[in-house]
Amino acid sequence: MCVKDYARFNSPVLIHEIYCWVQIREGAVPGFGDPGNSAFQAPIFDGLLRYLQKSLTFCVFLETIKDKVMNTRIVELSQSPELAGKAVDFFWKCWGNDKNFAFYEDCIVHSLDKNVPLPKFYLALDQGDRIIGTYALLTNDLISRQDLMPWLACLFVAEEHRNQGIAGRLLEHGLKEAGDKGFEKLYLYTDLVNFYERKGWRHLCNGYNVGMLEVKIYVRETARATTPPPEK
Numbered sequence: 001m002c003v004k005d006y007a008r009f010n011s012p013v014l015i016h017e018i019y020c021w022v023q024i025r026e027g028a029v030p031g032f033g034d035p036g037n038s039a040f041q042a043p044i045f046d047g048l049l050r051y052l053q054k055s056l057t058f059c060v061f062l063e064t065i066k067d068k069v070m071n072t073r074i075v076e077l078s079q080s081p082e083l084a085g086k087a088v089d090f091f092w093k094c095w096g097n098d099k100n101f102a103f104y105e106d107c108i109v110h111s112l113d114k115n116v117p118l119p120k121f122y123l124a125l126d127q128g129d130r131i132i133g134t135y136a137l138l139t140n141d142l143i144s145r146q147d148l149m150p151w152l153a154c155l156f157v158a159e160e161h162r163n164q165g166i167a168g169r170l171l172e173h174g175l176k177e178a179g180d181k182g183f184e185k186l187y188l189y190t191d192l193v194n195f196y197e198r199k200g201w202r203h204l205c206n207g208y209n210v211g212m213l214e215v216k217i218y219v220r221e222t223a224r225a226t227t228p229p230p231e232k
C-alpha cells in the first residue's frame with residue numbers, strides 16, 4: 001500500500017501520524033502547520049506526501065500504521081443500541097428478502113438485552129461510523145444440529161471493503177467473544193469453498209437446513225479452549 005492508497009482515506013488519523021513521523025525525523029515540521037488547528041495548510045501537506053512517497057522508510061512506516069489508519073471498529077449492538085435501526089436494515093438487506101424484514105427485526109430487537117449473553121449482533125464500523133461489515137453469535141443457526149452451540153452467522157463485508165482482512169478480524173473477534181462468554185468451541189455453516197480453511201477453521205461434518213439443503217459445518221476452538229487454567 002502506498003501514499004496514494006492512504007490518501008483516499010483522507011483520514012485525520014493518517015495526517016496526524018505523518019505529522020508526528022516527520023516531526024520526529026526532521027525536527028520542526030516545515031510549512032504546513034499543525035494538523036490539529038485551522039492554520040493547517042493541506043496543499044503543502046499534499047506536496048510533502050508526494051515527496052515522501054519516494055522514500056522506502058516512509059512506506060515501511062505507512063505499513064506499520066495500516067491498521068490504525070484503516071481503523072475499523074467492531075461494536076456489539078446491545079452496547080450501541082442507537083444503531084439498532086440501521087443494523088436491522090443492513091442485516092436484512094444482506095440476507096433477507098421482501099417478505100422477512102420482521103424476522104430480522106425480531107431477532108435483533110431481542111438481542112438488545114445486555115444481561116442475555118446470546119444472541120448478539122456485531123457491526124464493523126468505518127471511521128465515519130458507517131456499517132461496513134457484520135456477524136452474529138447465535139444459539140442455533142442450523143436446525144438439524146440443536147446439540148451444537150454457539151454459532152457464528154451472518155458474516156458479511158460490504159463489497160468495496162473486501163480483501164482488506166475485515167472478515168478475518170470479524171472472525172477473530174467472534175472467537176474472542178465466544179471464549180469470553182465461556183464457550184470452548186464456536187460453530188458455523190457455509191457453502192463457501194476454502195474460505196474458512198484459510199482462516200483456520202476445521203470442516204467438522206455436513207448438516208441440513210429445513211429445506212434439506214446440505215451444508216458444511218465448521219468448528220474452531222476459542223481462546224478459552226487453548227488457554228491453560230491458571231496455576232494454583
Ligand SMILES: CC(C)(COP(=O)(O)OP(=O)(O)OC[C@H]1O[C@@H](n2cnc3c(N)ncnc32)[C@H](O)[C@@H]1OP(=O)(O)O)[C@@H](O)C(=O)NCCC(=O)NCCS
Pocket residue numbers: 154155156157158161162163164165166167168169189190191192193194195198
Ligand atoms: C466472504 C467474505 C465475508 C470475505 O470478506 P473479506 O473481508 O473480503 O475477507 P478477508 O479480507 O478477511 O479475506 C480475504 C481472503 O478470503 C478469500 N475469499 C474472499 N471471498 C471468498 C469466497 N467467497 N470464497 C473463498 N475465498 C474467499 C480471498 O480470496 C482472500 O484470500 P487470501 O487471503 O488468500 O488472499 C465477503 O466476501 C462477503 O461478505 N461475501 C458475501 C457474504 C458471504 O458469503 N458470507 C459468508 C457466509 S458463510
